[in-house]
Amino acid sequence: MDFTLNPAHTELAKRVDEFVEEKIAPHRQENDHEATYRPGLIADLAAAGLFALRIPREHGGLGLDSVSSGIALERLAGGDLAVCFPVLNAGLIGGVLADNGTPGQKAAWLPPIARGDHLVALALTEPDHGTDAAGIRLTARPEGDGWVLDGEKTSIMIAAHATHALVFARTGGEGAGGISAFYTALDDEHVRRERLSDLGCRAGGRGRLIFDGLRVGPGDLVGAPGGGFRAVMRGFGVSRALIALMAIGVGNAALGEAYAHAKRRTAFGQPLGRHQAVTFPLVEHTTLLHAARLVSFEALCRADLGEDPRIPSNMAKWWAPKAAVEAVHQALLTLGHLGWSEDGPIAQRLRDVIGLQLADGTAAATKMTVARLLLGKEYAP
Ligand SMILES: Cc1cc2nc3c(=O)[nH]c(=O)nc-3n(C[C@H](O)[C@H](O)[C@H](O)COP(=O)(O)OP(=O)(O)OC[C@H]3O[C@@H](n4cnc5c(N)ncnc54)[C@H](O)[C@@H]3O)c2cc1C
Incomplete structure (x- = not known):
């Protein structure tokens, strides 16, 4: 068992750390206040190769392993969690397209994703179907040689x-087997967008997408009809571990701020850090994040070895965001009134990281997946 990073991973980590320090961290509060990404951010992410990490080399990507994405996203999240989502999506959707697309689709879509020219959203959740995603109702009605999305x-x-978005729509009967995936441009008169007003990750621009008669052709269908749901669930096997690492990045950044504060600030004649009632809770949270990090990277290593990552990745996805929320909360308390203030970084980190307890599946959804894998489908449908 080897817990060290190889030279390529070490180099990537160093490069992303420098990028975060220069281009991400200084703009975290500005992105949050403006509720959008600063001008030039997407171009900077693209120039740093962050959209290309998981795209195969023959399609303009870097063809790196899943561990590399974990390294990059954990560090980006320590700078500004909201910035991670376009990078996460490029890897997840790029992976689904690379695994399920035709040669023509891959040649057409993967290079612009790698360059950051296509910014891609994953459109699965509906007003009445979140955890119960296999029940989605957005319809793809056959018309001519294609379909119409409503x-x-x-x-x-x-x-x-x-x-662009990878949109999941019902082309067939009930359940997962009736769901197909379509890759489509969003700049169309038949697609309306509405922003949602969020607690955190405000720059991410979470929102509604309303499809009103959007025509998609056979060339937009990804994989076989009825194969869309299974394709994205396979993708979640990796992305859930990546989200866990994003949470850990936020948690450790906040704990780092708390340790620094504990050295600086004095109370009762000595630095806070000399009071064990201050340091022990921080050390407990550092321990839990460390352990959750090992489970997350185990999942990514297994995926890179061609093994099924779903048990550790789903374990990481329910545990790491919870551990991170609790760690950031403790960090906030360690900073006292300074932690509570929006002038400091920790209040935003807390608002942001809570979202990861929902994104890509709640704790209940991921525990259901682990139960199904451990017990068998008949016990945990
Ligand atoms: C920051 C953020 C980013 C997101 N990004 C995307 C995105 O890019 N694309 C996308 O498609 N969706 C996205 N989502 C939506 C996310 O996937 C859903 O919020 C999530 O799947 C839960 O669905 P829901 O919110 O409808 O909750 P519901 O499914 O209504 O669940 C509500 C509560 O009930 C619990 N629950 C539900 N069923 C069960 C059960 N059988 N047993 C026990 N408990 C249960 C849930 O755990 C939850 O606590 C995002 C959400 C957030 C907050």
């Missing part, structure tokens, strides 16, 4: 910024 998606991260 219905509403909601809670779609980067809906305000995205140029």
Whole structure:
């Protein structure tokens, strides 16, 4: 067992750390106040190769492993969690397209995703179907050689910024087997967007996408008809571990701020850090995040070895965001009134990281997946 990063991973980590320090962290509060990404951010992410991490080399990407995405997203999240979503989506949707697309689709879509020209949203959740995603109702009605999409998606991260979306729609009967995936441009008179007003990750522009008679052709169908749901669920096997690492990035950034404060601030004649009642809770949260981090990277290593990552990735997805929320909360308390203030970084980190307890599946959804894998489908349908 080897817990060290290889030289390529170490180099990537260093590069992303420098990028975060220069281009991300200084703008975290500005992004939040303006509720959008600062001008030039997407171009900077693209220039740093962050949209290209998981795209195969033959399609203009870097062809890196899942561990590399974990390294990059954990660090980006420590700078500004909201910035992670377009990068996460490029990897998740790029992976679904690389695994399920035709050669023509891959050649047409993967290079612009890698370059950041296509900013992609994942459009699965609907007003009446979140955890119960296999029940979605947005319809794809056959017309001519294609389909017409009608219905509403909601809670779609980067809906305000995205140029394209992978949209899940019902082409067949009830359940997961009746759902197909379509890759489509969003700049169309038959698609309306509405922003949602959120507690955190405000720059991410989460929103509703309303499809009103959008025509999609056979060339927009990704994979086989009825294969869309299974394709995205396979993608979640990796992305849930990546989201766990994003949560851990936020948690450790806040704990780092709390440790620094504990050295600086004095109370009762000595630095806060000399009071064990201050340091022990911080150390407990650092321990839990460390453990959750190992489970998350185990999932990514297994995926890179071609093994099924779903048990550790779903374990990480329910545990790490919860551990991170609790760690950031403790960090806020350690900073006292300074932690509570929106002038400091921690209040925003707390608002932001709570969203990861929902995104890509709640704790209940991910525990259901683990139960199904451990017990068998008949016990945990
Ligand atoms: C920050 C953020 C980003 C997101 N990004 C996207 C995105 O890009 N694309 C997208 O499609 N969606 C996205 N979502 C939506 C997200 O996937 C859903 O919020 C999530 O799947 C839960 O669905 P729901 O909100 O409808 O809750 P519901 O499914 O209504 O669940 C409500 C509560 O009931 C619990 N529950 C539900 N069923 C069960 C059960 N069988 N047993 C026990 N408990 C249960 C849930 O755990 C939850 O606590 C995002 C959400 C957030 C907050």
